[in-house]
Amino acid sequence: MNPQVEAAAERLLNLLYPRRCPLCGGVVYGTPWNGAVCPDCAREADRLCHQPPRLPATEHEFYAVNTAAGAFYYADGVRHGILLCKEFGKPWFAREFADLIAVLVYGAEPAPVPGRMPVYQNLTGIPLYHAIVPVVPREKRHPADNLPLLLARRLGRILDLPVLCPLVTTRSIRPQKTLDLAQRQKNTNGAYACRPGTDLTGKRILLVDDIITSGSTVSACALALLAAGAVAVDAVCIAAAEDLPREKQKPKPAKRKFKENSHQ
Ligand SMILES: [Zn+2]
Incomplete structure (x- = not known):
């Protein structure tokens, strides 16, 4: 589709279906945090932001990947938003999360008003990547299950990169979340391949996943x-499952002082 027509269609759709905050599902109003999170969730988004976005090798077991980055820590409000998207089939969360990746990881300018796309200007004129490739989901029950593909499509529009889907699974993969590190690596080792005839010669690829935990899925891909x-x-990825640094942990609710209220 012509990009101008696509942008106009998106603005029209935004009038009918206002953009919603990916952390709470509420309509994004006022001045949203980095273009996509409602003011009520801004503090939570700030707290869970993964800065710098590069994922430390000490927290993950990467191989074959050059670098890995994430916009957030996988915890609390961010985990809630991703689960809403995946478990409850709300694919529009993907657009908001992709916009946040563009802003927080790639330094795109946040959308000035809700409903617009962040603007990415790669001033060097040399593309950082030649193509975006989404990780293959383990199973697809509804469109939002393919969160990596939805993220890749939106990031492709923002970063002006083609989206390729050459990856396939070569055998069945168990759900990673129930496994420990050694089991995860065994589970994904050799579980992915490119379709026969795929030629990526000389290409630098940006691989997109929703959550990076051990790193074994992105590494195998x-x-x-x-x-x-x-x-x-x-x-x-949107979010990295890592131990939250102490300063990022949720403040514990203050203990109630019963004595103070006992006269009521
Ligand atoms: Zn919110």
Whole structure:
């Protein structure tokens, strides 16, 4: 679709279906945090922001990926938003999360008003990446299950990159969340490949997933992309499952002082 027509269609849709905050589902009003989070959730988004976005190797077991980055820590409000998207089939959350990745990880200018897209200007004129590739979801019950693809499509529009889907699973994969690190690696090792005939020779690839936990899924996918000729694979996600730094932890509610209220 012509980008101008696409943008006009999006503005029209936004009038009918106002944009919603991906952390709470409320309508984004006023001046949203970095273009996509409602003022009520701004403090939560600030707290869970992964700054700098690069994921530390000490928290993950990466191989085959060059670097990995995430916009947030996978905790509290961010976890709630991702689960709303995946478990309750609300695919529009993907757009808001992709916009936040563009702003927080790639330094795009936040949308000035709700309903607009962040603006990414790569002033070097040399594309950082040649293509975006989403991780293959384990199973697809509804469109939002394919969160990596939805994220990749939106990021592709913002970063002006083509989206390719060469990855396939070569065997069944168990849900990662029930497994420990060794089991995760065994579960994903060799579980991905590129479709026969895929040629990524000389391409730098941005690999997109929703959550990075151990890093074994993105690593196994990256290995398959390298085998198809890619020269470098960087991974990006909405949220990284890492131990929250102490300053990021939720403040504990103050203990109630019964004595003070006992005269009531
Ligand atoms: Zn909110």
